[in-house]
Amino acid sequence: xxxxxxxxxxxxxIRPSRFVKIDTSADDRVVEATANDALAGVAQxxxxxxxxxxxxxxxxxxxxxxxxxxxGEGDFCHLEAGAAIANGExxxxxxxxxxxxxLTTGTTSQNVGARALETASAAGELVRVxxxxxxxxxxxx
Amino acid sequence: MAVVSPSAxxxxxxxxxxxxxxxxxxxxNIKKFAVNRYAQIIPVDKIVGYFLKMTIExxxxxxxxxxxxxxxxxxxxxxxGEDGLESFEFDPYKCRRYxxxxxxxxxxxSQADWNIVAQHASIxxxxxxxxxxxxxVTELTTAGNYDASHVSAVSxxxxxxxxxxxSTTARQDIKRSLNFAAEAILDDTLAAVELDDLVxxxxxxxxAELAQTQEIVDYIKGTPHSLxxxxxxxxxxxxxxxxxxxxxxxxxxxxxxxxxxxxxxxTTARSQVLATGTPFMAARPGGLIGVADAPNFxxxxxxxxxxxxxxxxxxxxxxxxxxxxxxxxxxxVVAPVSGFLFxxxx
Numbered sequence: 272x273x274x275x276x277x278x279x280x281x282x283x284x285i286r287p288s289r290f291v292k293i294d295t296s297a298d299d300r301v302v303e304a305t306a307n308d309a310l311a312g313v314a315q316x317x318x319x320x321x322x323x324x325x326x327x328x329x330x331x332x333x334x335x336x337x338x339x340x341x342x343g344e345g346d347f348c349h350l351e352a353g354a355a356i357a358n359g360e361x362x363x364x365x366x367x368x369x370x371x372x373x374l375t376t377g378t379t380s381q382n383v384g385a386r387a388l389e390t391a392s393a394a395g396e397l398v399r400v401x402x403x404x405x406x407x408x409x410x411x412x
Numbered sequence: 413m414a415v416v417s418p419s420a421x422x423x424x425x426x427x428x429x430x431x432x433x434x435x436x437x438x439x440x441n442i443k444k445f446a447v448n449r450y451a452q453i454i455p456v457d458k459i460v461g462y463f464l465k466m467t468i469e470x471x472x473x474x475x476x477x478x479x480x481x482x483x484x485x486x487x488x489x490x491x492x493g494e495d496g497l498e499s500f501e502f503d504p505y506k507c508r509r510y511x512x513x514x515x516x517x518x519x520x521x522s523q524a525d526w527n528i529v530a531q532h533a534s535i536x537x538x539x540x541x542x543x544x545x546x547x548x549v550t551e552l553t554t555a556g557n558y559d560a561s562h563v564s565a566v567s568x569x570x571x572x573x574x575x576x577x578x579s580t581t582a583r584q585d586i587k588r589s590l591n592f593a594a595e596a597i598l599d600d601t602l603a604a605v606e607l608d609d610l611v612x613x614x615x616x617x618x619x620a621e622l623a624q625t626q627e628i629v630d631y632i633k634g635t636p637h638s639l640x641x642x643x644x645x646x647x648x649x650x651x652x653x654x655x656x657x658x659x660x661x662x663x664x665x666x667x668x669x670x671x672x673x674x675x676x677x678x679t680t681a682r683s684q685v686l687a688t689g690t691p692f693m694a695a696r697p698g699g700l701i702g703v704a705d706a707p708n709f710x711x712x713x714x715x716x717x718x719x720x721x722x723x724x725x726x727x728x729x730x731x732x733x734x735x736x737x738x739x740x741x742x743x744x745v746v747a748p749v750s751g752f753l754f755x756x757x758x
Contacts, residue, residue, distance in 0.1 A: 316494070316495075316497065317497075321502060322501040322502055323501075323502045324504065325503075326504075342494070347492050347494055348494045348495065349494070388481075389475070389481075397495075399481075
């Protein structure tokens with residue numbers, strides 16, 4: 272059973288299927304996550320503009336001030352991979368909001384945003400995930 | 413000139429009436445241009461617009477042979493399908509208006525022994541069809557218009573030894589090339605394109621070369637057409653090249669349109685619109701006129717806002733007649749994965 276995600280407005284440019292985090296500068300807003308940020312969910316897969324190949328060169332889910340769907344706790348959605356991902360791995364954000372495997376050893380808490388339900392072989396692939404918001408502390412190596 | 417005595421051939425002024433105004437011209441029937449057989453016409457109302465292009469993946473996406481990712485256990489929430497969407501894009505087209513014009517003075521028209529206005533209208537219609545052929549061929553022979561895996565030098569196709577003209581019964585390079593292209597098209601269209609929809613377009617020089625290859629000679633030898641081949645009576649439109657209408661199951665269209673590439677007065681240079689070395693395979697399903705709001709996988713379409721309007725207007729003030737054929741069109745390779753461009757074929 273999926274959880275209910277609040278309605279959010281973009282606080283900046285957010286690309287499709289990227290992790291988002293709470294925008295601390297304004298209420299009810301999210302921005303694209305950076306490396307190991309605490310996460311709010313995953314941005315919608317659809318784009319905010321009609322894909323006119325001759326006029327629109329960038330694909331964004333939303334820009335500042337626009338509504339967007341954010342997949343929250345328990346939701347199933349697509350997430351853009353930032354590296355190779357194994358099925359079942361817990362994922363955190365890389366520097367541009369893509370999903371990368373959370374570290375399982377070390378001293379830094381890992382802000383997890385999803386669990387991979389498929390395997391991705393390289394960055395740029397869209398992998399099916401279930402949103403899982405957590406901050407597990409890895410085992411100290 | 414000195415005065416002469418009369419004879420059977422000098423007692424009248426020779427004129428055009430002597431032949432009943434016979435005109436020697438090479439008026440090619442515009443319906444015979446091959447371009448209509450490998451490019452589909454899409455009538456459009458606006459000269460600028462977009463067509464919707466879908467990616468072709470989701471309909472065939474089976475990640476696991478067990479289909480586990482589609483399973484739905486009793487009592488459980490149904491799969492949401494958030495990850496099951498196909499991608500799309502709007503690609504633009506932009507028609508350009510072309511005018512193939514002529515202008516004749518009233519005196520020229522009235523003094524001419526033949527219908528010079530109608531003849532020029534006909535000439536301009538053929539010029540327009542030649543131009544349309546050029547538009548389509550340019551698009552269909554531009555490698556950048558295809559996916560990278562849908563362009564290949566003939567000799568680079570795995571198993572081939574040389575070009576088509578060098579093929580032998582043992583090499584089978586022509587057959588292998590056509591099958592290779594068809595497989596690539598089936599792969600990338602998820603087999604949506606039927607083999608019956610594919611045509612192979614070659615120019616007449618390549619047709620003549622193919623007909624002389626050992627591979628094709630032996631191929632025809634083994635078909636019921638062998639006797640007709642010897643008699644020069646092969647059925648179909650390719651008889652004059654010694655080729656059957658279909659080769660290995662693929663219809664062969666010989667694009668024989670020629671163009672003149674020099675200005676008036678210069679030594680005339682003529683060439684084929686389609687180069688010998690760049691034949692192509694294209695999907696051309698359906699009738700000549702396509703439907704704008706239905707799925708289409710014709711490799712090349714001609715968006716047509718105005719279809720070769722023939723106009724003649726008499727300019728009374730200046731005592732002359734202006735004529736033109738107006739065509740507002742653009743050719744585009746809209747389904748690049750349904751075609752294949754060969755290079756280095758001869």
